[in-house]
Amino acid sequence: MAAREPCKNAVKVRTPSGKELELIPRKVWQLTPSGRKGVKVGLFQDPETGKFFRQKVPDDYPLCG
DNA sequence: GCGATCGA
């Protein structure tokens, strides 16, 4: 069982403070309603403010965290 | 509204 792989790849994200940065998500999971495709969501931390935020990550980004 | 997740 591959329990909790660390996230390795940076994702281009718009931080709450309005900057585009490449950040490594703390965690990425699938957010998928029944019978729909859903999205992958990453939990990120804005290095400017320390605030956490969630944002879509590309569908090909591996689950991790 | 649904789905999972966790910081606030």
Add this chain to the structure above:
DNA sequence: TCGATCGC
């Protein structure tokens, strides 16, 4: 316990 994430 809620907000916020995204696309359908």
